[in-house]
Amino acid sequence: MQYVEMIVKETLRMHPPACFYLRKAGVDTPLVSSDLVVPARATVLISPRTVHMDPKLYPDPHVFDPERFSPENSAKRHPFAFIPFAMGMRACPGRKFAMLSLKAVISKIIWNFRILPDETYEPELLWGLSMATSNGMRIKLLKR
């Protein structure tokens, strides 16, 4: 089950369903990553995918590699390097339920089926408030 969790997290890293979310600075907020200060009352757009694709945090960011989320490798990164559910007081309250459901459903599927790509299909990503595709999601399921 730990490896399924690593697969789910790597998928959420590369394809976070929430493309962006907004936060308003309550006070002047210096950034730890630069000399910039976010002024009080400024609205900040946070893009989890931009963070998740930073090669300083995730080398070869376009490669799907669940090992990035082994307990040892996760411990080496800042907790805010993985933000599909946002962080802080307005973080997703459903995140634990979402992770549990995803792990349960995916485990059940791979217990019963082999999942193969459909070679004739290339998903066309649509970036809106949440991520989707314009041409569905086609996979092949082979009964074990």
Ligand code: HEM
């Ligand atoms: C993979 C699944 C999910 C992802 C990636 C996700 C992601 C997020 C993100 C990024 C936010 C912050 C949005 C913002 O501040 O604009 C959020 C908020 C929220 N999520 Fe989720 N979510 C997921 C599943 C769920 C589930 C299963 C529930 C409920 C059972 C849920 C309930 C909520 C609620 C109520 C908020 C608003 C919290 C607030 O504004 O204080 N989410 N979610």
